Amino acid sequence: MGNIGFLFPLVVVVAVVRNCVATLSAESPNTTTDRLALLGLKPHVTHDPQNLLATNWTSVTSVCNWIGVTCGSDHQKVIALDLTNMSLRGTIPPHLGNLSFLCHLNIRFNHFHGSLPMELANLSSLKYINFGHNNFQGKIPSWFDSFTQLQSLFLCENNFFGVIPCSLGSLSNLEVLILYNNDLKGQIPIAIENLSNLKWLYLDNNQFSGQLPAALFKCRELEILSLSNNALEGIVSQEVRNLTRLSELYLNTNNLRSMLSVGLP
Template sequence: MGNNGFLLPLMVFVVVLSNSVANLSAESPNATIDQLALLALKAHVTHDPLNLLATNWTSGTSVCNWIGVTCGSHHERVTTLDLSKMSLIGTIPPHLGNLSFLSRLNIGFNHFHGSLPMELANLSSLKYINFRHNNFRGEIPAWFDSFTQLHSLLLYSNNFSGVIPSSLGSLSNLEKLILYDNDLKGQIPIAIGNLSKLKRLYLDNNQLSGQIPSAVFKCKALEFLSLTDNVLEGSVPQEIGNLTRLRYLYLDNNNLTGQLPSALFKCQELEELNLSQNALKGSVPQEIGNLTKVISLHLYRNNLTGKIPTTIGSLSVLRYLYLGYNSLTGQLPLTLFKCQELEDLLLSNNSLEGSVPQEIGNLTKLRWLNLSKNNLTGRDTDNATDKTQ
């Protein structure tokens, strides 16, 4: 009985001590820094339609239990902040730069606006940034070069303006640079060529001008390259042949001139090639038959001349062929009808001649056919629908 009387106050002491230690841990300086940074972000959110932050981000619970927050397994510091697709409206406070362990930052598909505070440059551990589909304005900061570990930079579908900073060329670990659908101007910086690990480069739907720098084609790891819907000019550099891993190339709707570079057809991993709506001239070279993996080939609305090369029959997986609105001549090559995966065949508005071969019946998967505005003979060549218009 005497022992029990001693144990009871001892147990109470242990419980009180444990609670005190827990409270001290919860209020440790490092944890408090992260909590204050996130509460500052919450205060800068002016509209939280789903009440996710309003009801969940409270000082009574650990930040590691807050929605969109992940902490490290060996410490209670924030490593991931993912607030994507929450329909939030607000601005980014400078306090966010205090999340010194942050490696992933995703606020995509919201309505954040304003410019990015310089204090974010303190986030030297960042590996992934996703600000897509917001309303950020101003220039892409030159201090993004502080993110030396960054492998993905996704800033597309915002209102960023100005030039692409050359400082991005120092991000030696960068694999994805996606800046499309902004209001960027000026030339593509030569420093992009320093990104030896770059696999995806999307700069489309901006107002970029000047020539495509040959330095871009030093990025030999590139698999996706899209420069569509800019005002680029000049010829496609022969150095494009260095991109032997390239699978998707989109250069359409620019002011490119010159001939199709023969080196292009060294890119034998190409699955989609779009050079439409430029001012390219010359013939389609026989080397096009090297692109045996190409599924989609768009060369319409250029100034191409000469015959459709017979080697086109080597494109056995080709599904979409768009050569309309050029000045192609000669007859339809019989080899074309070996491309039995074709679903869309659009050759309208050229100067093709002769009869339409019976072998066209081999194209059993054909959905769209337009041979109109040529000098072809046969039935219904002028009664097809052209979806390239």
């Protein structure tokens, strides 16, 4: 289960970035705001073993040529930031909230820690967020509902605690929600039934409790549902058969009983 960061199809990520390019204005504002936003990250990175940001993010080159940065072809605004697997250590500053055209944000497999600044809520164009495999702490922010275009959200392998905010249920475009290996607890929110486009849901290896909400069985597009290693209880009803697209179901290591004629995985 822990390898889902590697398994997510690259073609989906590429499609998201291309879609960003296609939907942005052809206007060409200057890049000063984006440059300052990214330079604001540099002092918050306390460990950059390969000196990638230190040597590459400089005034000598255009921000659009910086490592990990992709700009729109027609307007030179930053639409993607991908710092995957660079062994960076540090915190996320509020400055990143000024990347107003950002569609794709991927910083997985690093050592970022601390909480997420509320200024990120300004990134209303985001379609893809991957904060997986870091050391972030705190509750999942309720202001994530600001990402109205979001299609994929990866928060796995961190130290998030508390409950899943009901506000995530307003993300009607969400297709992928990956929260495994955190310290989340409480019940799975009923608001999840509003995620009508949800295809992948990974909540395993947390401390979720209570019964499986009937709301889960209203997510008719679900293909993968993974809830293993929690404290869920009660009966898995026949309603699970309503998930006709479901190809993978993981419920082991809970306190669940099945009404199905076939045993649970």
